[in-house]
Amino acid sequence: MAGVRDFHLPRYYQIPSVGLYLEQVTRYISDMLAPIQENCITNSMVSNYVKKKLISNPHKKQYDRDQIACLIFIAAAKSVLSLDDLKQMIELQRQTYPTQWAYDYFCEELEGTLAFVFGLRQNSTEIDSDPFDEKTMLRSVVIALSYKTYLEKYLAVIKEEGVPGQDPADIVPAHNEKSGAFARDQKEEAQTPDCVEAQTKIP
Numbered sequence: 001m002a003g004v005r006d007f008h009l010p011r012y013y014q015i016p017s018v019g020l021y022l023e024q025v026t027r028y029i030s031d032m033l034a035p036i037q038e039n040c041i042t043n044s045m046v047s048n049y050v051k052k053k054l055i056s057n058p059h060k061k062q063y064d065r066d067q068i069a070c071l072i073f074i075a076a077a078k079s080v081l082s083l084d085d086l087k088q089m090i091e092l093q094r095q096t097y098p099t100q101w102a103y104d105y106f107c108e109e110l111e112g113t114l115a116f117v118f119g120l121r122q123n124s125t126e127i128d129s130d131p132f133d134e135k136t137m138l139r140s141v142v143i144a145l146s147y148k149t150y151l152e153k154y155l156a157v158i159k160e161e162g163v164p165g166q167d168p169a170d171i172v173p174a175h176n177e178k179s180g181a182f183a184r185d186q187k188e189e190a191q192t193p194d195c196v197e198a199q200t201k202i203p
Helices: 022-033 043-051 065-077 083-096 099-117 133-161 193-199
Strands: 174-176 181-183
Touching (some): 022 043, 043 065, 065 083, 083 099, 099 133
Antiparallel strands (some): 174 181
16 A cells, blocks of 8 residues: 555646656656556557547657646556547547646546545545536546556455455445445454455555
8 A cells, every 4th residue: 555655646837847758758657657557658658649649749759748747647547448538538628628727636636536445535525516527527537547446456465465264345445425435444343354454555
């Protein structure tokens, strides 16, 4: 869990303002997403995103802040969305919100939801309550990504260490009626001390 505990994405104005070359971009994004994903982006992937017009062409082989912010979102969300769906969401975002606002909103939502899913926060707090469809879709992507990340890390723990005397099905996050989201309830009577110990070992 240490990796998730320390997970933080750079905000828009923390992304390098000078253009980055392809190798620099993939290294930068890979480092940012390493706590939750491995091998999330490669040079060929970026070239493919340009070809499919998910992002614009680099200027003099350099990628600017807007393009890097978009690539961070794509690299994170592609595990739960197809490229066609990603393209549709990005086009919708461009019609409704500037890249800076949309990207920072995504970062805050992802960090907060991951903390909630991994039991590092008691409640799932929304940044705002605007009922716009675009925000609802983005939150849905973030929730799917967060639970997929939890499941992958938890299964990795089982594979490496095992969970003696505990059915993995019993350790799936329980539904939290109060928050309206899925969350681990460590006070559940059916949950054993071995289970709680295993959860704290998630990298």
